[in-house]
Amino acid sequence: xxxxxxxxxxxxxxxxxxxxxxxxxxxxxxxxxxxxxxxxxxxxxxxxxxxxxxxxxxxxxxxxxxxxxxxxxxxxxxxxxxxxxxxxxxxxxxxxxxxxxxxxxxxxxxxxxxxxxxxxxxxxxxxxxxxxxxxxxxxxxxxxxxxxxxxxxxxxxxxxxxxxxxxxxxxxxxxxxxxxxxxxxxxxxxxxxxxxxxxxxxxxxxxxxxxxxxxxxxxxxxxxxxxxxxxxxxxxxxxxxxxxxxxxxxxxxxxxxxxxxxxxxxxxxxxxxxxxxxxxxxxxxxxxxxxxxxxxxxxxxxxxxxxxxxxxxxxxxxxxxxxxxxxxxxxxxxxxxxxxxxxxxxxxxxxxxxxxxxxxxxxxxxxxxxxxxxxxxxxxxxxxxxxxxxxxxxxxxxxxxxxxxxxxxxxxxxxxxxxxxxxxxxxxxxxxxxxxxxxxxxxxxxxxxxxxxxxxxxxxxxxxxxxxxxxxxxxxxxxxxxxxxxxxxxxxxxxxxxxxxxxxxxxxxxxxxxxxxxxxxxx
Amino acid sequence: xxxxxxxxxxxxxxxxxxxxxxxxxxxxxxxxxxxxxxxxxxxxxxxxxxxxxxxxxxxxxxxxxxxxxxxxxxxxxxxxxxxxxxxxxxxxxxxxxxxxxxxxxxxxxxxxxxxxxxxxxxxxxxxxxxxxxxxxxxxxxxxxxxxxxxxxxxxxxxxxxxxxxxxxxxxxxxxxxxxxxxxxxxxxxxxxxxxxxxxxxxxxxxxxxxxxxxxxxxxxxxxxxxxxxxxxxxxxxxxxxxxxxxxxxxxxxxxxxxxxxxxxxxxxxxxxxxxxxxxxxxxxxxxxxxxxxxxxxxxxxxxxxxxxxxxxxxxxxxxxxxxxxxxxxxxxxxxxxxxxxxxxxxxxxxxxxxxxxxxxxxxxxxxxxxxxxxxxxxxxxxxxxxxxxxxxxxxxxxxxxxxxxxxxx
Numbered sequence: 030x031x032x033x034x035x036x037x038x039x040x041x042x043x044x045x046x047x048x049x050x051x052x053x054x055x056x057x058x059x060x061x062x063x064x065x066x067x068x069x070x071x072x073x074x075x076x077x078x079x080x081x082x083x084x085x086x087x088x089x090x091x092x093x094x095x096x097x098x099x100x101x102x103x104x105x106x107x108x109x110x111x112x113x114x115x116x117x118x119x120x121x122x123x124x125x126x127x128x129x130x131x132x133x134x135x136x137x138x139x140x141x142x143x144x145x146x147x148x149x150x151x152x153x154x155x156x157x158x159x160x161x162x163x164x165x166x167x168x169x170x171x172x173x174x175x176x177x178x179x180x181x182x183x184x185x186x187x188x189x190x191x192x193x194x195x196x197x198x199x200x201x202x203x204x205x206x207x208x209x210x211x212x213x214x215x216x217x218x219x220x221x222x223x224x225x226x227x228x229x230x231x232x233x234x235x236x237x238x239x240x241x242x243x244x245x246x247x248x249x250x251x252x253x254x255x256x257x258x259x260x261x262x263x264x265x266x267x268x269x270x271x272x273x274x275x276x277x278x279x280x281x282x283x284x285x286x287x288x289x290x291x292x293x294x295x296x297x298x299x300x301x302x303x304x305x306x307x308x309x310x311x312x313x314x315x316x317x318x319x320x321x322x323x324x325x326x327x328x329x330x331x332x333x334x335x336x337x338x339x340x341x342x343x344x345x346x347x348x349x350x351x352x353x354x355x356x357x358x359x360x361x362x363x364x365x366x367x368x369x370x371x372x373x374x375x376x377x378x379x380x381x382x383x384x385x386x387x388x389x390x391x392x393x394x395x396x397x398x399x400x401x402x403x404x405x406x407x408x409x410x411x412x413x414x415x416x417x418x419x420x421x422x423x424x425x426x427x428x429x430x431x432x433x434x435x436x437x438x439x440x441x442x443x444x445x446x447x448x449x450x451x452x453x454x455x456x457x458x459x460x461x462x463x464x465x466x467x468x469x470x471x472x473x474x475x476x477x478x479x480x481x482x483x484x485x486x487x488x489x490x491x492x493x494x495x496x497x498x499x500x501x502x503x504x505x506x507x508x509x510x511x512x513x514x515x516x517x518x519x520x521x522x523x524x525x526x527x528x529x530x531x532x533x534x535x536x537x538x539x540x541x542x543x544x545x546x547x548x549x550x551x552x
Numbered sequence: 553x554x555x556x557x558x559x560x561x562x563x564x565x566x567x568x569x570x571x572x573x574x575x576x577x578x579x580x581x582x583x584x585x586x587x588x589x590x591x592x593x594x595x596x597x598x599x600x601x602x603x604x605x606x607x608x609x610x611x612x613x614x615x616x617x618x619x620x621x622x623x624x625x626x627x628x629x630x631x632x633x634x635x636x637x638x639x640x641x642x643x644x645x646x647x648x649x650x651x652x653x654x655x656x657x658x659x660x661x662x663x664x665x666x667x668x669x670x671x672x673x674x675x676x677x678x679x680x681x682x683x684x685x686x687x688x689x690x691x692x693x694x695x696x697x698x699x700x701x702x703x704x705x706x707x708x709x710x711x712x713x714x715x716x717x718x719x720x721x722x723x724x725x726x727x728x729x730x731x732x733x734x735x736x737x738x739x740x741x742x743x744x745x746x747x748x749x750x751x752x753x754x755x756x757x758x759x760x761x762x763x764x765x766x767x768x769x770x771x772x773x774x775x776x777x778x779x780x781x782x783x784x785x786x787x788x789x790x791x792x793x794x795x796x797x798x799x800x801x802x803x804x805x806x807x808x809x810x811x812x813x814x815x816x817x818x819x820x821x822x823x824x825x826x827x828x829x830x831x832x833x834x835x836x837x838x839x840x841x842x843x844x845x846x847x848x849x850x851x852x853x854x855x856x857x858x859x860x861x862x863x864x865x866x867x868x869x870x871x872x873x874x875x876x877x878x879x880x881x882x883x884x885x886x887x888x889x890x891x892x893x894x895x896x897x898x899x900x901x902x903x904x905x906x907x908x909x910x911x912x913x914x915x916x917x918x919x920x921x922x923x924x925x926x927x928x929x930x931x932x933x934x935x936x937x938x939x940x941x942x943x944x945x946x947x948x949x950x951x952x953x954x955x956x957x958x959x960x961x
Binding site for chain 1: 554555556558559560561562563565566567569570571572573574599600601602615616618621624625626628629630632635638639641642643645646649650652653654657659662663666667728731732733734816817819
């Protein structure tokens with residue numbers, strides 16, 4: 030089940046929230062959330078739900094045993110008697126890491142490894158089981174692993190109630206596509222959160238924005254992207270190839286960030302506050318900055334659990350380079366079990382090293398537009414081999430981008446259909462920037478009678494490490510005068526009307542995806 | 553207080569949107585009647601020409617296979633209130649975006665929505681884009697030509713006429729033809745059909761000869777021909793086979809408004825067509841389907857009652873008759889002799905009566921209908937026709953094979 034489906038929008042979501050708000054008591058709500066999340070997962074994976082249940086049970090046990098022991102002999106989080114962090118059982122930690130890596134390694138990478146081994150051996154030494162990939166395994170496994178590691182480090186207390194841990198691991202808002210929520214973020218919220226009208230409304234606002242990003246922008250761009258890759262380089266030429274790549278660049282951003290917004294919005298409706306996952310990455314002026322804005326929950330996961338344990342930057346230059354390359358190879362591999370993903374990760378690893386040791390200073394001193402253009406070209410090109418996994422298709426596509434097949438290949442400009450999308454691209458380009466937060470900040474500043482703050486800095490006006498994304502959708506201010514209060518209220522009502530319109534248009538778009546006229550001749 | 557009201561209003565409206573299916577389906581099942589414009593309670597769509605998904609039955613096997621989930625998804629999407637309006641409005645929004653995109657380019661045709669194969673043209677038609685020939689088209693051509701040649705060779709005393717309808721899909725006057733790098737048009741049809749048919753098959757290449765013909769003699773919202781154009785084709789075939797000429801007087805409007813398949817499938821209902829007829833008396837003819845004497849479409853009933861229809865979905869099919877597998881016309885006129893086997897598609901019902909008026913018996917076979925299970929050779933053997941007339945738009949030949957795979961064996 031995906032959020033942008035009729036089943037989720039018109040059945041699961043309304044029924045779940047009706048039950049959630051009707052059920053009294055925190056414990057009952059938590060159990061309902063767990064059951065609903067398991068149902069949500071089983072809807073798409075009726076067999077692999079058992080794997081998830083096994084993962085929950087195993088990580089719960091690991092969590093109970095991995096943490097540092099306190100004076101009472103029970104596991105405790107926090108600092109030890111000497112003020113340093115208390116660490117728990119390393120053996121249990123290693124077992125937990127091995128278990129979780131084995132689970133994701135087997136179900137996601139068995140075929141990939143079999144291909145490598147058999148290719149090297151020249152014979153079918155390892156059988157390729159062709160296992161279907163369990164949905165969300167990359168997310169919930171990392172989430173569970175981060176919990177156990179944080180327990181081991183004494184940063185969080187182990188969750189004694191397996192149902193609550195299950196709720197955290199399986200929580201349907203972030204189950205399939207993240208964000209990767211650290212247990213430390215929601216630890217207090219398991220029992221201490223409060224559902225409020227304001228929270229539900231703000232969550233709904235963010236959900237509407239996320240759904241619009243997915244249904245209206247990402248899905249529209251996906252049409253062109255899919256068509257260009259299907260036609261292939263020789264048929265589309267440079268115009269088609271670049272248009273297709275730009276379409277995919279927007280598609281993946283609005284797809285992913287839209288999903289994150291919906292996940293965070295759904296969580297907010299239940300009283301959870303999750304951290305922001307995307308901070309307008311396409312306005313970055315370096316790749317270093319890009320990766321501080323894109324999929325922040327993933328990059329911070331790899332930073333905290335792989336990069337820093339390897340030594341981070343506090344080591345020799347060769348070791349630092351190795352650390353960066355290792356983290357980025359793993360990051361690439363995490364995205365998919367294929368060499369193009371590894372290549373994509375290595376691509377960014379190399380660029381990050383170069384920015385660190387070669388031209389990073391130059392970028393900082395260059396005009397902003399230069400850094401921005403450089404970053405746009407780099408990440409746009411990078412998406413090409415993230416997107417087209419078959420080298421037999423990728424190479425001609427690159428050739429087309431370079432003009433090897435002329436402007437429009439063997440097609441006419443009209444046939445490409447790329448010309449239809451430039452208004453969509455214009456909207457996408459604007460929506461990729463913090464234009465809306467910029468306008469909002471100016472309005473709020475005016476209402477409050479102060480100078481507006483910059484939204485273009487890396488943190489914007491909010492701290493992405495601590496602030497939820499719903500702050501982007503919430504329009505509130507401490508107005509300076511009654512006249513400004515009245516005007517601001519009109520703006521708030523207009524904003525809400527826009528959000529409702531977005532919700533309705535998104536729902537219409539999703540329903541239209543089921544348009545299926547009886548055409549007996551479709552050739 | 554204001555914040556509270558604002559939040560309640562937002563949540564309430566959002567809840568209305570999210571509960572729109574459950575909130576209407578449950579009362580409907582409990583017996584509440586909804587006004588027709590809401591679309592609640594309908595079990596089929598005239599816009600899409602299909603039945604809506606019925607509520608899927610839950611079951612372990614269907615859940616494990618994913619079929620239950622797929623069917624439920626379809627069921628919920630199908631039962632959104634005002635579903636047709638939702639589809640049309642969504643398409644209209646996309647179309648306005650495309651129209652805006654077209655401003656600097658000024659193409660005279662653009663798609664009716666993103667990824668639509670239908671375009672609207674500045675001359676006021678909605679039509680399907682020309683098609684690129686594929687291997688399936690070549691396979692279908694080989695199969696069709698082979699079957700007709702075999703039949704003609706097996707029955708040398710039977711007259712074979714193959715009317716290849718160029719139609720709006722293949723015409724050089726299709727507004728998208730000039731924008732196409734390679735389309736299935738006259739040259740391709742001649743290379744793959746006309747040139748390969750045996751000499752004992754008379755070929756009529758039914759071409760759209762002028763731009764004016766394209767825009768005035770074919771419907772604006774449908775790929776079919778208007779009756780006057782259909783009768784031009786009848787006259788062309790008739791000149792070969794000695795059919796009676798039809799006096800075309802007193803043309804009248806039988807249906808004032810209908811939306812053709814291009815409008816419906818292209819989700820563009822701003823254009824419509826009227827349907828015209830001639831008050832020709834075919835009372836000597838009797839129509840039989842599955843052994844029963846019936847009215848073929850609404851034509852005869854409307855003429856008897858001197859009625860005109862204001863608006864109806866599927867105007868041409870409803871009026872002249874639809875895609876029935878086998879229709880038999882018997883002519884009570886003693887002067888009519890012989891048997892004709894008429895292999896047709898959806899273009900055929902326009903001229904069935906006219907053809908049938910020339911023969912004692914006319915069997916109309918429509919292999920677009922899956923129920924045509926017998927091969928062409930078997931049909932000829934069964935009906936022993938003196939004349940076989942095959943009238944097809946060959947662009948649709950792959951679909952014909954898919955619907956009735958035995959027909960060309």
